[in-house]
Amino acid sequence: MKPVLVVDKIQKYYGNRGNITKAVDNISFSVEHGEFVGVMGPSGSGKTTLLNCISTIDTVTSGHIFxxxxxxxTLKKGDLSKxxxxxxxxxxxDFNLxxxxxxxENIALALTIQKVKPDTIDKRIKEVAHKLNILDVLQKYPYQMSGGQKQRVASARALITNPSLILADEPTGALDxxxxxMLLDTMEHLNQEFNATIMMVTHDAFTAxxxxxxxxxxxxxxxxxxHRGNDTRKAFFSRIMEVVTLLGGDISNVL
Structure with a gap:
């Protein structure tokens, strides 16, 4: 099976000839279908710029993303939106509901824009809502939901179009x-139950x-x-912290 994502020697520079900043410097990797990949690094390391290039929010200076x-x-502006x-x-x-x-209606919006038939929209929403245990909140507005319910609704919205790749930028950064x-458990559920391919940028070792x-x-x-392999999450956390320590002077920015 071919990888869902292939990043091939991408570079992203900012500035002019006299003052060039290499935000992303010749990075290559791939992500397989069903993988849950985390990206860590100190502030200013280029991790968010990398995610922005993959999400088509930003463009690369050179290299290719498949x-x-x-x-x-190589996609034009209109094709990028589609x-x-x-x-x-x-x-x-912050959910963005x-x-x-x-x-x-929040979950259905992306399918409505794609002009999917109402019967198909209804069937897909109820299937996803059942698996995420939010059938009882489908008629509620965001102000009527708990934080956990909002998270699951937002996750359902991310899933509803059957995307090739789900992207999360510091998803727990503003949460207690x-x-x-709860959000991480939901993301783990998306990965395990829906076989969703997820790429997540985070500065937090527990989240990673x-x-x-x-x-x-x-x-x-x-x-x-x-690679986590057969490690428990606790054991993997310890290994992550070892690498964070290797980053030396940047440790205070990573934690």
Missing amino acids: INDSDIT FRREELGFIFQ LDTLNAY SKSSR SYAHRILFIKDGKIFNEL
Whole structure:
């Protein structure tokens, strides 16, 4: 089976000839279908720029990014919007639910834009809602939901288009410990039950321990890589912390 994501020698520079910053410096890797990959690194390491290039929010200076064999670095603006809607899912730390729509309508929005038939939309929403245990909140508005319910609704919205890749940028960054754990449990559920392919940027070792594999970015390059294998999450957390320590002077920015 071909990888879902292939990043091939991408570079992203900012500035002009006299003052060039290499935010991403010749990075290559791939992500297989069903993988849960974390990206860690100190502030300014290039991890968010990398995610922005993969999500088509930003463009690369050189190199190529393939998602299901489509070279997204060559797509035009209109094609990029369509590709983003159909192939990518996003999980945000603040949920980004629309207050004027109920849960059902928030989840349905992407499919409505794609002009999917109402019967198909209804069937898909109820299937996902059942697996995420949110059938009883579909008619509620965001202000009527708990934080955990909002998280699951947002996760259902990310899943509903059957995206090739779900992207999460610091998904627990603004959450308390209880809410963080609930969101991470939901993401783990998406990965295990739906076989969703997830790529998550985080500065937090506990959050990263939920992933199968961690890419450590430093100065725009891949510094190290860890595979969880058969480790428990606790054991994987310990190994992650060992690499964080190897980052030396950057440790205060990573934790």
